[in-house]
Amino acid sequence: MVAALVGDPARANMLTALLSGRALTATELAQEAGVTPQTASSHLAKLEGGGLIEPEKQGRHRYYRLADPDVADVLEKLAGLAARAGHMRVRTGPKEPELRRARICYDHLAGDLGVQMLDSMVRQKLVRHRKQEIILTEEGEHFLARHLRISPEMLTHPRRPVCKACLDWSARRHHLAGTLGAALMKRFTELKWAARDTTAGSRVVNFSRAGEKHFAALFGAAGD
Amino acid sequence: MVAALVGDPARANMLTALLSGRALTATELAQEAGVTPQTASSHLAKLEGGGLIEPEKQGRHRYYRLADPDVADVLEKLAGLAARAGHMRVRTGPKEPELRRARICYDHLAGDLGVQMLDSMVRQKLVRHRKQEIILTEEGEHFLARHLRISPEMLTHPRRPVCKACLDWSARRHHLAGTLGAALMKRFTELKWAARDTTAGSRVVNFSRAGEKHFAALFGAAGD
DNA sequence: ATAATGCTTCGGCTAGCATCGAAGTATGAA
DNA sequence: TTCATACTTCGATGCTAGCCGAAGCATTAT
Numbered sequence: 001m002v003a004a005l006v007g008d009p010a011r012a013n014m015l016t017a018l019l020s021g022r023a024l025t026a027t028e029l030a031q032e033a034g035v036t037p038q039t040a041s042s043h044l045a046k047l048e049g050g051g052l053i054e055p056e057k058q059g060r061h062r063y064y065r066l067a068d069p070d071v072a073d074v075l076e077k078l079a080g081l082a083a084r085a086g087h088m089r090v091r092t093g094p095k096e097p098e099l100r101r102a103r104i105c106y107d108h109l110a111g112d113l114g115v116q117m118l119d120s121m122v123r124q125k126l127v128r129h130r131k132q133e134i135i136l137t138e139e140g141e142h143f144l145a146r147h148l149r150i151s152p153e154m155l156t157h158p159r160r161p162v163c164k165a166c167l168d169w170s171a172r173r174h175h176l177a178g179t180l181g182a183a184l185m186k187r188f189t190e191l192k193w194a195a196r197d198t199t200a201g202s203r204v205v206n207f208s209r210a211g212e213k214h215f216a217a218l219f220g221a222a223g224d
Numbered sequence: 225m226v227a228a229l230v231g232d233p234a235r236a237n238m239l240t241a242l243l244s245g246r247a248l249t250a251t252e253l254a255q256e257a258g259v260t261p262q263t264a265s266s267h268l269a270k271l272e273g274g275g276l277i278e279p280e281k282q283g284r285h286r287y288y289r290l291a292d293p294d295v296a297d298v299l300e301k302l303a304g305l306a307a308r309a310g311h312m313r314v315r316t317g318p319k320e321p322e323l324r325r326a327r328i329c330y331d332h333l334a335g336d337l338g339v340q341m342l343d344s345m346v347r348q349k350l351v352r353h354r355k356q357e358i359i360l361t362e363e364g365e366h367f368l369a370r371h372l373r374i375s376p377e378m379l380t381h382p383r384r385p386v387c388k389a390c391l392d393w394s395a396r397r398h399h400l401a402g403t404l405g406a407a408l409m410k411r412f413t414e415l416k417w418a419a420r421d422t423t424a425g426s427r428v429v430n431f432s433r434a435g436e437k438h439f440a441a442l443f444g445a446a447g448d
Numbered sequence: 449a450t451a452a453t454g455c456t457t458c459g460g461c462t463a464g465c466a467t468c469g470a471a472g473t474a475t476g477a478a
Numbered sequence: 479t480t481c482a483t484a485c486t487t488c489g490a491t492g493c494t495a496g497c498c499g500a501a502g503c504a505t506t507a508t
Binding site for chain 2: 071
Binding site: 249250251261262264265266268269283284285286 | 483484485486487488
């Protein structure tokens, strides 16, 4: 029975975390639920078996998201019932809205700005994006060399692709990973357009006023 | 959490039984769930505490029904998810459709015909029906005396009202109980319009061809 | 290669909860 | 009144399932 899956508090916490439309790693879900990774692993296997969530492998991470909008729908209705019965479960949105805007995803930029950057690159035909595959175009190489002093040879790596689509959990869309994604983030840091938050463990990336302007000039949103 | 309530198999069976829109007694729900009455009592208390079901006392019975259309909605969606995951839960409708049409409710007529009778009586202004209260009108007294030879003094009883609204679980609406309800059923039997099913424990009431005609003449449905 | 990280599987422990028997209340019948 | 039925509460038992420690892949970093 599906309800039994949702009934367990640990699993309910996981699902509630996923309800925000983000995709989270197994470890992140473990701490959301307040259990150890091995316990979480068992729960996640059950949720997956019940068709409530779906995994997406990404390097040595395993991102989980809700399997379906229908699942989210049922969960919300369920939460609505609980609220009416007085068993309110507040669980307000994630802590930092800054995280949604810009953050480190391993070594590359994620968040709204990361998604926006990939969108812009596709629109400018710097890359071609089909499904999971992303290819750097010749125009893209020129663009990178001219504006950011990133040369193709800087991007070669024995076992890592230049471009890769990476699921962004705050925007629920893909942003750019791979050696190019890492190189871009590195350059942004070197140029002092952006800097990682000094707080230990924080994944927030803060853009400077000037940095934001330069970034927008290269990768501005569609409407701009 | 609400989902935990639905998660237990016994409770899930109870809710599924109630999902058909009927109201069932605690004992009936116990056998639906396949547990003893005392176990069922505990489950029902929890479901009531969670706001999923609501009791309606009726003599020494306790009828339970889903608290809200919303609850039914969520349960159906939940079942839909389960079906998609392959964990189909068939649970086809109740055994006898005859039960839905006409049956004994203690000593009076219930089922579609019971509901239809009360509707017709209201329409003919034989009774006034406001909320739970039903009052026999003067016209009603005349009608009963003329067509069924039921006199007002036959309906007096030390501790029982003449008219009472009784929740009909198959139609999910009220039918007529009280001494009048009992007297009507008694008269139908005497006139051989209807007879209780001979099977032991059966609550089915079978109408004869002629009985059905006479009944329809007095208490026909709105469209007729 | 070696080390480190992310995640899973295995095994044993424990808490919680469903379950039932028995006894207690409430309602109605005789 | 006394008896029967419907339902609940209490008390004790037993089983499920969540939990963690330790160990086992898998992937990536150095």
